[in-house]
Amino acid sequence: MATPQTDDRDKVVTKLPPQLRRELKIRAATVGVDIQDAVTDGIKAWQTAVKPLPAIDVSGAQSFSTYVPSALLADFRADCSELKLAYNQGLAQSIRLWLDSHPLPQRVRRATGARRVAIGNQKGGVGKTALTAGLAQALAEMGFRVLMVDFDPQGHLTKQLGHDHLPLKGDSLVKHMTGERSGELAELVLPIGGEPFEDRLHLLPACTDGFLLDAKLATYREIRIKETALEKALDPLADDFDFILVDCPPSLGYAMDNALYYVRTREDEEAGSGLIIPVQAEDSSADAYVLLREQIDALCNDLGVDICDLGFVVNLYDNRKGHVLTSSLDSWRSLGEPEVIAVINDLKDQREAVRTKTPLLVWAPDSEQADAMRDIARRITA
Structure with a gap:
């Protein structure tokens, strides 16, 4: 769902555990949000969250890429470096924050049934x-x-x-x-x-x-x-x-x-x-x-x-x-x-x-x- 690079976005290339990557893909589609926007919002939430955040198990991580605003990405990299936190761990935490704030929607029963x-x-x-x-x-x-x-x-x-x-x-x-x-x-x-x-x-x-x-x-x-x-x-x-x-x-x-x-x-x-x-x-x-x-x-x-x-x-x-x-x-x-x-x-x-x-x-x-x-x-x- 990622779009080509634009003037104000840079490509994020990292690795994520398959389950987290899959959950992001499915949830973003379900709630109607582009993956790059979900990751952007997750990074913003991560920046304002109280640290330290729970560690994400990133074992078996696989390639993942998307696009986020250039300035936001630069600040995020600097924050991870200052906290001595691996970049892929910080991104995984960001995505988990977004997922937790966007649960599967509650289904409203249709008047006309299934x-x-x-x-x-x-x-x-x-x-x-x-x-x-x-x-x-x-x-x-x-x-x-x-x-x-x-x-x-x-x-x-x-x-x-x-x-x-x-x-x-x-x-x-x-x-x-x-x-x-x-x-x-x-x-x-x-x-x-x-x-x-x-x-x-x-x-x-x-x-x-x-x-x-x-x-x-x-x-x-x-x-x-x-x-x-x-x-x-x-x-x-x-x-x-x-x-x-x-x-x-x-x-x-x-x-x-x-x-x-x-x-x-x-x-x-x-x-x-x-x-x-x-x-x-x-x-x-x-x-x-x-x-x-x-x-x-x-x-x-x-x-x-x-x-x-x-x-x-x-x-x-x-x-x-x-x-x-x-x-x-x-x-x-x-x-x-x-x-x-x-x-x-x-x-x-x-x-x-x-x-x-x-x-x-x-x-x-x-x-x-x-x-x-x-x-x-x-x-x-x-």
Whole structure:
């Protein structure tokens, strides 16, 4: 977020511990402040603070740079020298002062309830589950309470986060949708651990009875009931969360209709709900999108609803594979609406996180893929 050097700013080059650097980056983005301004304010606070300040553990420090006003930087260096304090320790203390004075904002519950986001594409292997998990983690890291709903009976999201499917003979989301429940849906929700999330990230696991959902919904005679079952099942949880993310099944059936209807823009609703479509830079993804678009348009026309397109995420991108991929990416961008809100490169970090059943933002918090998830989170919360 640092800007190029200007006449009245000098470049600060130092080293910071990864956790502090990461916390600064996330907090600055969350509260809407440029990193260079956050560091500037932190140095000013450090200069007026009562010394000595608590020492910051700077072991394992990594390169960090930004820009601060020239005169302020000169005075800061002189102050550190006078106190016989290492320059990077003084800067770390300054950043900690800024972080402590800018806590994560308290979330005000929306009158229209949780924002609802479906991550959907009937084509398999485009990264729906990875995007659902990574986006949810980024939102929780920003201070939001987030629920991930594994709506795919294959249960990849559940497995990737280290949990088992719900027992087939027990309670499940599908049973709540079809009037066969035996308890409260909240009893099925599991916390997902990780220091960045505290108690803000949760999962509603999958159950293999989801394979029967379309057949069961098809027996309902009233059209509107077929599409509202998911909403009715999840509504009791809406007040407990800021975001509810639905990892959709790779299908065009009633389950997908339910997910689309669930994220429609409701009357008098504040912005924020809608559909994110993960795709790949290839022709088969484009063909699949045509079918999905037809389903979305048909649902909107038949039921008189509006579904917000939050954008495409081009996943598993590798420009080394040549013209086919680069030209396909250009095609996605040329659509204009929905817009491409992120391009996520095909890197090993996500695969390693899945293999170890560890959230991406815990396994590789400074990775390019983790930063991409944070960028998407900032876009949909702006």
